[in-house]
Structures are given as structure tokens and as C-alpha cells.
Amino acid sequence: xxxxxxxxxxxxxxxxxxxxxxxxxxxxxxxxxxxxxxxxxxxxxxxxxxxxxxxxxxxxxxxxxxxxxxxxxxxxxxxxxxxxxxxxxxxxxxxxxxxxxxxxxxxxxxxxxxxxxxxxxxxxxxxxxxxxxxxx
Amino acid sequence: xxxxxxxxxxxxxxxxxxxxxxxxxxxxxxxxxxxxxxxxxxxxxxxxxxxxxxxxxxxxxxxxxxxxxxxxxxxxxxxxxxxxxxxxxxxxxxxxxxxxxxxxxxxxxxxxxxxxxxxxxxxxxxxxxxxxxxxxxxxxxxxxxxxxxxxxxxxxxxxxxxxxxxxxxxxxxxxxxxxxxxxxxxxxxxxxxxxxxxxxxxxxxxxxxxxxxxxxxxxxxxxxx
Numbered sequence: 001x002x003x004x005x006x007x008x009x010x011x012x013x014x015x016x017x018x019x020x021x022x023x024x025x026x027x028x029x030x031x032x033x034x035x036x037x038x039x040x041x042x043x044x045x046x047x048x049x050x051x052x053x054x055x056x057x058x059x060x061x062x063x064x065x066x067x068x069x070x071x072x073x074x075x076x077x078x079x080x081x082x083x084x085x086x087x088x089x090x091x092x093x094x095x096x097x098x099x100x101x102x103x104x105x106x107x108x109x110x111x112x113x114x115x116x117x118x119x120x121x122x123x124x125x126x127x128x129x130x131x132x133x134x135x136x
Numbered sequence: 137x138x139x140x141x142x143x144x145x146x147x148x149x150x151x152x153x154x155x156x157x158x159x160x161x162x163x164x165x166x167x168x169x170x171x172x173x174x175x176x177x178x179x180x181x182x183x184x185x186x187x188x189x190x191x192x193x194x195x196x197x198x199x200x201x202x203x204x205x206x207x208x209x210x211x212x213x214x215x216x217x218x219x220x221x222x223x224x225x226x227x228x229x230x231x232x233x234x235x236x237x238x239x240x241x242x243x244x245x246x247x248x249x250x251x252x253x254x255x256x257x258x259x260x261x262x263x264x265x266x267x268x269x270x271x272x273x274x275x276x277x278x279x280x281x282x283x284x285x286x287x288x289x290x291x292x293x294x295x296x297x298x299x300x301x302x303x304x305x306x307x308x309x310x311x312x313x314x315x316x317x318x319x320x321x322x323x324x325x326x327x328x329x330x331x332x333x334x335x336x337x338x339x340x341x342x343x344x345x346x347x348x349x350x351x352x353x354x355x356x357x358x359x360x361x
Contacts, residue, residue, distance in 0.1 A: 011238045021228040028220050028354075032213065035359035044197075047355035054351045062231045062344045071176040078180030082187040089191050093198060 012061065020061045027054045156332030168334050175338045179345050186304070186349050193297045193356065200290050207294030208360040210275050210283075212266070216358035219262050220350065226255035227347040230316075234340045237323075237333035245336070246323050252343070253316045256309055263306055270295070298357055305353060308346045315339045 031050050039046050059065045065072045154164055161167035197204045233248035274282030277299045281292035319339055322328065328336060 011235065014232060014235060017228055017231050017235070021224065024224045025221060028217065028224065031355050032217055032359065035213075035355065035361055038361055043361050044356075047359060048352070051352050051355055055348050058227060058344050058348050058351070062227055062347075063341055068172075071172060074173070074176045074180060075183075078183050082183060082190075085187060086191050086194060089195060090198070093195050 012064070016061065020057055023057060024054055027057075154331060155329070156327065156334070164331055168337075171334050171338060172341075175341050179341060182308075182345055182349075186301070189297065189301050189304070190352070190356075193301065196293050196297065200293060202288050203290035204294045205360050206286070206288035207275075207291035207298075208357065210270070210273070210291075211298075211358050213358040215262055215266055216354050219259050220354045222255050222259050222262070223347045223350050226252050226259070227344050229255065230340050230343045233319075234333070234336050237328050237336040238330055240330035242323060242326065242328070245328065246320060249316055249320045249323060249336075253313055253320065256313045256316065259309055260306065260313075263302070263309075301353060302357065305346065305349055308349075312339070312343050312346055315342065 027050060031047065034046060034050060059075065065075065157164055158167055161170065229248045229251040233245055233252060236244035236248055270276070274284070275295050276282060277296035278292055281295060283291070316339060319336055322335065
């Protein structure tokens with residue numbers, strides 16, 4: 001057990017904790033301030049990035065993970081699998097749209113949900129002249 | 137060898153355990169490290185529990201961005217920011233409590249734990265104000281959504297996630313308050329010392345995780361653009 005000696009690490013004092021609290025409050029102000037800018041699709045990514053910096057400060061200093069490699073591996077392992085869950089779900093969601101009628105390149109005769117016998121137009125997924133269906 | 141087997145059991149009854157050491161651990165350090173691993177494994181299950189909701193939120197948000205952006209304007213970001221600061225400060229007072237326990241300062245430990253408890257209570261009061269406002273307006277999850285005069289459809293989806301995620305988080309805050317109250321009670325009885333403060337550390341870890349989850353909830357719920 002490599003980690004057993006870690007109990008002997010010097011105790012982190014109030015000064016460090018005060019500094020971290022100050023940094024967290026400043027980062028909260030940044031979170032609110034940065035939200036008024038439009039980065040387009042990157043909005044959520046920017047918000048999550050700032051949140052992750054805050055989260056890292058909490059985990060490393062308040063939860064003492066910087067002196068606790070063994071438990072850091074456990075925690076990061078959990079986060080890794082959460083990342084797998086999130087990324088593969090988003091792959092599925094973002095690639096599934098290619099089979100929607102609105103994404104067709106050419107008219108097709110048969111498509112699930114399309115009126116029988118009428119060619120489906122690319123772009124709208126509906127026969128000519130009919131209003132497009134908004135895909136759910 | 138056969139003679140020496142009786143020695144440990146005899147020795148055991150004469151030997152006085154350090155206060156707080158459970159029967160089945162060799163020493164205080166082993167007990168502390170073992171319970172800490174258990175706590176971190178529990179925290180990972182908590183991350184995955186909330187993770188499912190976060191992934192669901194991410195999927196529905198990416199499929200219905202207009203509904204989510206329209207719905208989030210019903211939230212007051214100032215109350216969310218206030219609660220963020222309250223939780224951050226409570227995390228600070230909690231870790232100061234752990235420090236007070238590590239350095240064997242009983243009065244400071246009780247003081248910091250009590251402050252943490254009160255800040256958690258303040259968080260729940262703000263949450264109550266927010267919830268009662270939404271109940272009043274009919275901003276409710278799923279089929280209970282009854283808000284009048286919407287121009288963007290589908291806003292009930294946002295409130296389904298809002299209530300499930302902040303609600304589950306709120307339950308964690310309440311359970312944290314119970315755990316902190318238990319710590320205050322034990323600290324007053326003089327159970328903790330610089331040699332034995334495991335429970336303070338474990339509840340501290342739990343409390344920081346509750347803070348950590350809110351750090352992600354705040355921008356995702358209150359600050360959509």
C-alpha cells in the first residue's frame with residue numbers, strides 16, 4: 001500500500017483555504033460575466049470549462065486530492081466513465097439526424113411516415129408544396 | 137508457533153484501544169485510509185447518479201435549444217449566484233472544521249461545523265423561495281406544467297430537469313445537514329481529537345461533492361445563452 005504514508009503529509013492551513021475560497025468566488029463572478037457573451041455552439045463548453053476549473057480547485061484543495069493519489073485515481077476513474085457515457089450518447093444524438101427526411105440529398109419514393117406514392121423532396125422531407133414537418 | 141497463538145488474544149484484553157479505533161483495524165491510520173477509500177467509492181457512485189441526469193439534460197438541451205433557453209429566463213440568476221456563493225463559503229467553513237479537528241481545536245471545530253450547518257440552511261431557504269415562486273407560476277415538470285402565455289413550446293422539459301436535478305441536489309443538502317448536526321453532537325461530546333477525526337473528514341468530502349455538483353448545475357440551469 002503506497003498511500004499509507006500520506007496521512008503524514010503536512011496539514012493544509014487556513015491561509016491556503018482562504019486563497020482557494022477567494023479564487024472560487026472570483027471564478028463564480030467570471031462564470032456570470034462570461035455568460036453574456038455569445039460563443040455560438042461553444043457556449044456550453046465555455047461554461048463547463050470554467051465550472052471544471054472551480055471543480056478542480058475544490059477537489060484538489062478542499063478534498064485534499066493533491067495529497068491523495070490513490071483516491072484521486074478512483075475519482076478520476078469515475079469521471080472517465082461519466083465522460084464515456086456523455087460523449088458516446090452525444091455521438092449517437094448528433095449522427096442520428098442524418099436519417100431524418102429533412103437531410104435527404106435526393107427525392108425518394110418510400111420513406112417511413114411519408115405519404116404513399118409521392119416523392120419526398122430533399123430539404124423538407126415532404127411532397128412538393130406541402131409544409132415541412134418539424135422533426136422532434 | 138502453536139504456543140504463541142494464545143498470546144495475541146490475551147494481549148488483546150489487556151491492551152487499551154485508542155479511543156475511536158474499531159476492533160477490526162490494526163491502527164488509526166489504517167482505519168482512516170480504509171474509510172476514506174470507501175467514502176471515495178461512494179462519491180463516485182454519486183457522480184454517476186447525477187451524471188445520468190446531466191447526460192439526459194445534455195441530450196434534451198441539444199435537441200430543443202429554443203425551449204431550454206426560453207424556459208431558463210424564468211429563473212433568477214441572482215438567486216442562483218447567491219446560492220453558489222453560500223455553498224462555496226460553506227465548503228470553506230467545512231474544510232476549516234476539518235483543519236480544526238486535525239489540530240485538535242474543539243471549540244473552533246464546533247464553531248465551523250455550526251457555521252456550515254447554518255449556511256446549508258440558508259441555501260435551503262433560498263431554494264424554498266425559488267421553488268414556491270415556480271409553483272405559484274405553474275412552472276412545473278412534465279404534465280404538471282401550467283404556465284400561461286408561452287410563445288415557445290416544450291418548456292416543460294427544462295423544468296422536468298430543473299426540478300429533478302436541483303431537487304436531488306437539495307435532498308443531498310438536507311442529508312448533509314443531518315450529517316453535520318451529528319458531527320456537532322459528537323464534537324460536543326468530545327469524541328474527536330487530532331488522532332481521531334475520520335467522520336469529520338468523511339462528511340467534509342461528501343459536503344464538497346454536493347458543492348461540486350452545484351458548481352456545474354449553476355451555469356447549466358441559470359446562465360444559458
